Amino acid sequence: xxNQPPQQPPQxxxxxxxxxxxxxxxxxxxxxxxxxxxxxxxxxxxxxxRESGFECAGLVMGSSIYHVGYQRGAWTQNQEMxxxxxxxYAARELAMARMEEEAQALGADGIIGxxxxxxxxxxxxxxxxxxxIGTAVYARDGNHGWxxxxxxxxxxxxxxxxxxxxxxxxxxxxSMVMGNCVYHIAHQGLGGWLKSVGQNxxxxxxxxxLYDARELAMERLQYEAQxxxxxxxxxxxxxxxxxxxxxxxxxxxxxxxxxxxPLPGQEPLxxxxxxxxxxx
Amino acid sequence: xxxxxxxxxxxxxxVEEAGFEPLEFVLGxxxxxxxWQGAGWTTNCELTDVTSMMLGARMTAMSRLLAHAxxxxxxxxVGMRIEMEREGHNAEFTAYGTAVRRRDGQGxxxxxxxxxxxxxxxxxxxxxxxVRGGFRPLxxxxxxxxxxxxxxxxxxxxxxxxxxQAFQNxxxxxxxxxLYDARETAMERMQRDAADAGGHGLxxxxxxxxxxxxxxxxxxxxxxxxAITAITDASHEVHEPxxxxxxxxxx
Amino acid sequence: xxxxxxxxxxFTSTLSPGxxxxxxxxxxxxxxxxxxxxxxxxxxxxxxxGWGGGELVNLTHAYEHARSNALxxxxxxxxxxxxxxxxxxxxxxxxxxxxxxxxxxxxxxxxxxLRGQAPPPQxxxxxxxxxxxxxxxxxxxWPVAVAMGNCFWYEPHADCTSEGSWFSQExxxxxxxxxxxxxxxxxxxxxxxxxxxxxGVVGVRVVRQGRDHEYEINDNKHTSFHLEMLLMGTAVVRxxxxxxxxxxxxxxxxxxxxxxSSE
Numbered sequence: 001x002x003n004q005p006p007q008q009p010p011q012x013x014x015x016x017x018x019x020x021x022x023x024x025x026x027x028x029x030x031x032x033x034x035x036x037x038x039x040x041x042x043x044x045x046x047x048x049x050r051e052s053g054f055e056c057a058g059l060v061m062g063s064s065i066y067h068v069g070y071q072r073g074a075w076t077q078n079q080e081m082x083x084x085x086x087x088x089y090a091a092r093e094l095a096m097a098r099m100e101e102e103a104q105a106l107g108a109d110g111i112i113g114x115x116x117x118x119x120x121x122x123x124x125x126x127x128x129x130x131x132x133i134g135t136a137v138y139a140r141d142g143n144h145g146w147x148x149x150x151x152x153x154x155x156x157x158x159x160x161x162x163x164x165x166x167x168x169x170x171x172x173x174x175s176m177v178m179g180n181c182v183y184h185i186a187h188q189g190l191g192g193w194l195k196s197v198g199q200n201x202x203x204x205x206x207x208x209x210l211y212d213a214r215e216l217a218m219e220r221l222q223y224e225a226q227x228x229x230x231x232x233x234x235x236x237x238x239x240x241x242x243x244x245x246x247x248x249x250x251x252x253x254x255x256x257x258x259x260x261x262p263l264p265g266q267e268p269l270x271x272x273x274x275x276x277x278x279x280x
Numbered sequence: 281x282x283x284x285x286x287x288x289x290x291x292x293x294x295v296e297e298a299g300f301e302p303l304e305f306v307l308g309x310x311x312x313x314x315x316w317q318g319a320g321w322t323t324n325c326e327l328t329d330v331t332s333m334m335l336g337a338r339m340t341a342m343s344r345l346l347a348h349a350x351x352x353x354x355x356x357x358v359g360m361r362i363e364m365e366r367e368g369h370n371a372e373f374t375a376y377g378t379a380v381r382r383r384d385g386q387g388x389x390x391x392x393x394x395x396x397x398x399x400x401x402x403x404x405x406x407x408x409x410x411v412r413g414g415f416r417p418l419x420x421x422x423x424x425x426x427x428x429x430x431x432x433x434x435x436x437x438x439x440x441x442x443x444x445q446a447f448q449n450x451x452x453x454x455x456x457x458x459l460y461d462a463r464e465t466a467m468e469r470m471q472r473d474a475a476d477a478g479g480h481g482l483x484x485x486x487x488x489x490x491x492x493x494x495x496x497x498x499x500x501x502x503x504x505x506x507a508i509t510a511i512t513d514a515s516h517e518v519h520e521p522x523x524x525x526x527x528x529x530x531x
Numbered sequence: 532x533x534x535x536x537x538x539x540x541x542f543t544s545t546l547s548p549g550x551x552x553x554x555x556x557x558x559x560x561x562x563x564x565x566x567x568x569x570x571x572x573x574x575x576x577x578x579x580x581g582w583g584g585g586e587l588v589n590l591t592h593a594y595e596h597a598r599s600n601a602l603x604x605x606x607x608x609x610x611x612x613x614x615x616x617x618x619x620x621x622x623x624x625x626x627x628x629x630x631x632x633x634x635x636x637x638x639x640x641x642x643x644x645l646r647g648q649a650p651p652p653q654x655x656x657x658x659x660x661x662x663x664x665x666x667x668x669x670x671x672x673w674p675v676a677v678a679m680g681n682c683f684w685y686e687p688h689a690d691c692t693s694e695g696s697w698f699s700q701e702x703x704x705x706x707x708x709x710x711x712x713x714x715x716x717x718x719x720x721x722x723x724x725x726x727x728x729x730x731g732v733v734g735v736r737v738v739r740q741g742r743d744h745e746y747e748i749n750d751n752k753h754t755s756f757h758l759e760m761l762l763m764g765t766a767v768v769r770x771x772x773x774x775x776x777x778x779x780x781x782x783x784x785x786x787x788x789x790x791x792s793s794e
Contacts, residue, residue, distance in 0.1 A: 018457055020464035024471065037481040038471060038505065043406035046483050047413040059467070059485055065455040094451065119489075127452065129459060282724045283731040284764060289659070289666040292733065305735040305764075307713070311705035333699030340701065367743060370702065376737070 025058070025105045039135040041113060045160020049112065052164050054137040057106040061133040062098025066091040068128050077186050078209040080216065081250065084182040088252060091130045092116060092178060096155070099132040103153045108136035109146045110154035112163050114176050116256065148174045149229040149261075156258040158235065166234065171260040175228045179220030179255045183213035186249075214238060217253040230259030285378040287359060291404020295358060298411045300380040304352045308344025308375045312337045314366075324458040326465065327426045327498065334500060335424040335469075338362050341373040342399065342420070349397050354379035355387035356398035358407050360420055389513065392418045393478030400506040401484065410483075415508045419477035423469030423503040427462035430454060430497075459499070463487060466501035479507030557665050558646035562612050565642045567604025570635045571597040584708075586715065587683040593634050594681055594761075595719075598622065601638040602677060606654060613650040614642035619660050620677055657765040658734055667733070672767040675727045680720025681761040684712035689743065689756035705756055709741070712760040720762045729766035736763050 037056040039046060049056065068087055095116070103111050114134035120127070136153065139146050148154050156173035158166060166173065185206055217238060225233050236257030242250060285292065285302040292302060312333060341362055349357050360377035379397070382390055392398055400417035402410060410417065466487060474482050485505035491498065573593040601622070609617045617640040624636035643661070644650065657664060657674035667674065689704040724732050738761040745754050 018460040018464065020461050020468065024464055024468050036471065036475060036479075038467070038474075038485050039481070039483055040485040040487075040505075042484055043402060043410050043413075047409055050413070056481060059482075061463070063456060063460060063463075065452045065459065067450055067452055091451070127455065129455075282721070282729045282766070284720070284724070284735050285731070285733060286735040286737075286764075287733070289663050289670060289733065293666070293670055302731070305732075305737075305762075307737065309706065309709045309713075311702040311709065313700050313702055315699035329699060337701070367741075370705075370743065372705070372741060374739070 021102060022105070025102055040133070041135050041160050045113070048160045048164040049135075049137060052167050053140050054109075055140055057103070057108040057136040057138050059133070060099050060102035060106070060108075060111060060136045061131060062095045062100070062102065063129055063131040064091055064094040064098070065127055065129045067126055077184075078212065079184055079186075080213070081182045081184050084250075084252075085180055088182065088254075089178070089180050091128065092132070092180075095130040095132040096176070099134065100152060100155065103136040106136050107138060108153045109138045109144060110156070110173065111136050112156060113159055114155055114157045116157075116178075146172060157256060158258055162235070166258075166260065167263065170263050171232075171234070172263045174230045174259045174261050175224075177221050177224040177228065177230075177233060177257055177259045179217045179222070179224060180252060181213045181216040181220070182250065182252045183209060183216075184250050185209040213251070213253045214255075217255040221255040221257060225257075225259035228259050229261070231261055233257040233259050286376065287378050287404050291359070294404045294408035295380055296383075298408045299383055300355070300358075301383050303354050303379045303381050304349075306345050306348040306352070306354075306357065306377055306379045308341045308346070308348060310337050310340040310344065310373045312371050312373070314369055314371055322430050323428070324430045324454065324461070325428055326462070327428055330426040330498075330500075331424050334426060334502070335422060337371065337373045338364075338375075338422055338424075341375040345375040345377060346396060346399065349377075349379040352379055353381060354397045355382045355390045356380050356400070356417070358400060359403055360399050360401050390416060393476070401504070402506060406484075410508065411511070414511050416511050418479045418507045418509055419474065421470045421473035421477065421479070421482065421505055421507045423466040423471070423473060424501070425462045425466040425469070426498060426500045427458065427465075428498050429458045462499060462501050463489075463503075466503040470503040470505055474505065474507030477507045478509060480509045482507055557668070559661060559665070560644045560646055561641055561661075562614055562644050563608075563642045564639065565605050565608040565612075565614075565617060566637055566639045567601045567606070567608065568635070568637045569597045569600035569604065570633060571600075573632045573634060584686045584688070585684070586712075587685050590683040591681060594636075594683070595679070597624070597634050597636045598638070598679060598681075601636045602656060605638045605640060606656060609640075609642040609654040610650075610652075612642055613644060614654045615645045615648065615650055616655040616657060616664070616674060617642050618657055618664055620656055620658050658736075658763065659765055663734075667767065668770075671770050672730070672733075673770050674765045674767050675729060676723075676766045677763060678720055678723040678727070678729070678732050678766040679761070679763050680716040680718070680723060681759070682712045682715040682719070684708050684715075684758045684760070686756040686758075687753065689754055705741070708756055708758055709739075709760075712758050716760045716762050720764075724766045727766050728768060730769050732764040732766050734765050737761070738763075 035055075035057070038059040039056040040059055041049065041056070046056065066087065068084070068091075096114075099111065099114070111134040114132060117131045117133070119129040119131060134155070134157075146154060154173050155176040156163065157176050158173060163173070186209070218236070221233065221236065234257060236255060238253060238255045240251050240253050242252070283302045284305040286305050287295065287302065295302060314333065315329060342360075345357065345360070357377040357379050360375060362373060362375045365372045365374075377399070381387055388395070390398060398417050399420045400407065401420050402417060407417070467485075470485070471482065482505035485503065487501060487503045489499055489501050491500070571593045574589050601624075602620070605617060605620070620638060620640040622636055622638055624634070640656070641661075642654065655674045656677045658677060659667065659674065664674070686704055686708040689702065689708070720732075739758065741756065741758045743754050743756055745752060747753070
């Protein structure tokens with residue numbers, strides 16, 4: 001089992017943004033002192049983000065449409081399908097990079113509430129659209145220290161509420177980190193299956209495979225966090241699914257979370273008060 | 281004159297706390313026949329007739345709701361939503377909401393730049409929160425783009441990139457470009473709508489995409505958001521930082 | 532009528548735990564599940580067909596009477612158990628399909644008593660659930676009745692000109708029908724509320740069902756438009772002994788909200 005994280009995709013050129021996107025960003029930037037912002041934050045999130053000392057710069061997004069082909073796998077082995085792993089990783093990275101590009105064009109210090117979506121369109125078989133969308137924000141006091149150690153705007157999938165609570169608890173978001181693994185789980189062969197019909201028994205083949213695949217995804221997520229200079233990851237979650245027309249034994253495990261660094265000088269959180277909602 | 285409203289009791293209390301009283305449950309409807317617009321197979325292009333009809337139908341429903349609201353003396357409409365129901369080639373658009381009026385008689389300061397009642401899709405709770413935070417809603421802004429995506433055949437598209445290897449995992453720039461254009465166009469139009477109302481920003485933006493059932497390769501993007509601006513009244517109360525609580529039950 | 536206490540006085544309840552707390556805090560005791568039914572025969576439901584269109588008066592009245600009668604019988608059951616108010620009133624009913632001439636409605640709800648107070652001559656009715664009722668009470672109001680306004684409208688020649696058309700255009704006949712039906716339903720709704728001396732109507736719900744129906748006369752194809760419009764809500768009055776409504780306070784709960792998900 002390869003424990004090495006996959007090769008980083010080759011350094012992309014600064015991704016070109018479509019003309020319309022550039023126009024919209026310019027319109028939002030506006031003449032000096034007259035910014036027009038768009039955000040998909042809810043009202044509560046909007047108010048909490050302001051409370052944390054930030055203003056909304058605008059809604060930013062990036063997308064890429066990938067043709068995701070197939071990679072043959074041996075039917076008797078549990079193994080990672082590395083070509084597919086790389087492809088899906090690269091597709092998401094491209095979408096995120098375009099989103100970050102829009103944020104930089106806005107002069108933002110960070111992006112909050114990032115959602116990574118995968119869309120399948122009826123007219124495209126084997127075509128997947130990867131979309132990253134979030135709200136770019138900037139610090140009201142002009143302090144660029146909120147940016148990631150690399151100097152780029154921070155990214156995070158935290159909601160406005162979670163962002164406010166993270167800051168209050170003494171941490172700041174650095175980057176949204178991902179790790180993925182496309183795994184083929186070996187068929188047991190009909191004979192092996194028939195033997196276990198009617199018994200409550202663990203299927204060690206499958207169990208082991210799922211363990212391995214999840215571990216790989218998480219490891220890669222942690223590696224990314226390290227590379228970005230973070231000291232921890234919050235809100236890590238793992239999703240699993242099969243894409244479109246893949247064989248049901250091929251699953252992608254996708255781990256995502258927000259890498260964080262400590263924020264010195266925060267007052268401690270007040271003791272929470274217990275309440276009970278009377279809504280049914 | 282009795283008030284009518286579709287707000288919950290919580291929302292009613294919060295709307296009153298924000299300084300408004302409910303007037304009437306208002307609605308506006310429009311019925312449209314959705315035409316068909318042809319497009320060349322190999323071009324990415326907007327179906328401008330269909331776009332303007334999908335936007336126009338919504339605006340018609342909304343303006344009828346506004347007329348109803350103005351008739352009862354409203355300063356704004358809270359909890360507005362526009363629903364669409366399709367039957368074959370006909371579509372019905374209905375706008376619903378609760379018209380409200382400022383209690384201190386300063387209602388004119390709350391209307392949009394053209395003096396019409398404000399509209400927003402905010403719940404009573406969000407409306408109160410927004411006002412308390414020093415902002416006011418102006419208009420539920422819309423932007424629509426109905427787009428036809430070129431379909432020369434995937435094989436050809438790939439061939440033009442790499443010599444036709446169907447197993448390639450690779451980005452397809454034409455499609456990416458098409459969807460970018462369509463989404464951005466819808467959002468740009470929504471922004472313009474918001475600026476026209478006098479807004480300085482938009483919250484709660486949602487970009488919905490749907491396929492047009494009877495035509496393949498056609499996607500409709502509808503961007504909706506509430507345009508807001510800061511309350512400039514110096515006597516307006518400034519909110520305190522929120523108090524942290526934990527609910528004793530799930531969900 | 533189903534009572535919640537069995538012979539030994541043991542209390543069974545359909546209330547959720549939250550509602551139980553509210554019930555305890557506010558002296559509201561659930562007493563019984565009550566209901567009322569009514570079946571109406573519609574005379575000449577399709578009488579409007581063939582002429583210029585307009586309201587299907589017989590159908591409107593049949594539905595209105597069926598619902599009102601069902602509510603009246605539900606109210607009578609509640610009165611018999613000494614209830615103060617019936618909460619969570621819902622209609623279950625079957626309307627006619629084309630060809631049948633019967634319409635049936637059943638109203639169900641939970642009869643509730645205010646502990647330690649004598650019951651009124653007629654219990655109030657409300658579409659609200661117990662917790663909403665408590666908030667309403669706290670806000671200084673009390674329900675009186677379920678206000679309704681309905682209208683059936685028929686347009687015999689809708690959509691004839693745009694059939695098969697390639698252009699997008701508004702359908703003025705449909706719009707006129709919808710506006711007319713709405714105006715009539717709203718007028719009746721307000722009259723209902725006024726009749727009970729209400730200061731307001733809360734929790735308004737609207738049900739609209741429109742249907743295009745194609746038919747042929749003398750080898751000519753026509754499309755008719757049939758629309759039902761119904762408005763319902765709880766008519767409320769201000770309580771004379773109402774105090775100040777509670778003031779809300781902004782809070783943030785630490786529980787995770789459903790995260791914006793990555794897919």
